[in-house]
Amino acid sequence: MLRMNSVFFAFVLSTTFISSSPFAQSSSNIQNTSQGTQNASSATSNQTSSNQANAIAMLFGEPITLADITPDQDTISKTRKQAPDNVTQLVTQMRAINLANQIIEAVLSDYASKNNIKVDESLVEAFKQKFGSEYEKNNKKIAAKKDAQQEDSDLKESTSAEDTASIDEIASTQVERWQIEKHLYNTYGGVVIFEQSNPSMPVEAYLTLMKEYASAGKFNVVDAALAERFWAAFEPPYEFVIAPEDVDFNQPWWR
Structure with missing residues (x-):
């Protein structure tokens, strides 16, 4: 079963601007600018058409291609070294998880x-009061390991993602996800399961929501x-199902 970790993402839209003087342009300059605009528009249109033709999924009208969900070369190289077979x-x-995360986060953002x-x-x-000190201890341990093994590039790369996430970002992300899931459960009900990363995951409510958005x-x-x-x-079948009488979204799991 795929683990639906909270990996928030944003679509980055690239726009090409053509700058030109508004004053006293010659006819040829206007034609060149016009032609350039047409060429740029044509290239963008061709790229969009190509992406749509190669799309492995569509999300809110935007194509997702295999390249969009494929891990980067560094990750693939590490995977090849660690598990060549x-x-x-x-x-x-990893592609399946990346695709699931993109869809889930977009749907939840829209739902929220x-x-x-x-x-x-x-x-x-x-949340910060509960886990802030633990987070700081972990960061100190990571920093100590990096200082002790400065020449170990794999270690430096593996800890970089942890270094960039602050306790404020983690807390905000976890709270928002819990609030959304509480709303989902109150709206749709259904089976709730225990996961290590999410002690009360309303999995059946997720299924209902995803089906609604897909339909x-x-x-x-x-x-x-x-x-x-x-x-x-x-x-289904679901593992680690929480008994209905034990499901409680009155308080978040960390309180």
């Missing part, structure tokens, strides 16, 4: 916006193998 399988799994779900700052503070054409996984992996993450 399973690199193809592991890369396939439509339902006016705002991050509760008091819960953020409670509305908000997303579509075109690639059959990836589609099967995506939906398998939400569908």
Whole structure:
């Protein structure tokens, strides 16, 4: 079963601007600018058409290609060194997880916006009080290891992601996710499961929400193998089911 970790993402839109003087341009300059605009527009259109033709999924009208979900070369190289016999399988799994994360985060962001779900700052503070000291201890251990092994490039690379995430960012992300999941459970109900990264995950509510968005054409996984992996993450049979009487979203799990 795919683990739906909180990996927030943003689409980066690239726009090409053509600068030109508004004064006294010659006819040839105007024609050149016009031609340049047409060429740029044509290239953008061709690129968009190409992406759509090669799309393995569509998300809110935007194509997702295999390149968009493939791990970078450094990650693939490390995987090949650590598990040379399973690199193809592991890369396939990473692609499936990356695609799932993109779809989940886009859907949840839209759902939160439509339902006016705002991050509760008091819960953020409670999270920081609960885990702040532990986070600082871990950071000190990581820093000590880096100082002791400055020549170990693999270690430096593996800890860089942890260094960039502050306790404020982690707390805000966790609180927002819990608030969304509380709203999901109150809206759809269904089975809740325990996961190490999420003690109360309303998996069946996720399934209902994803089906609603898919039926509305908000997303579509075109690639059959990836589609099967995506939906398998939400569908039964479920492991570590929490008894209905023990499900409690009145307070977040860290309080």
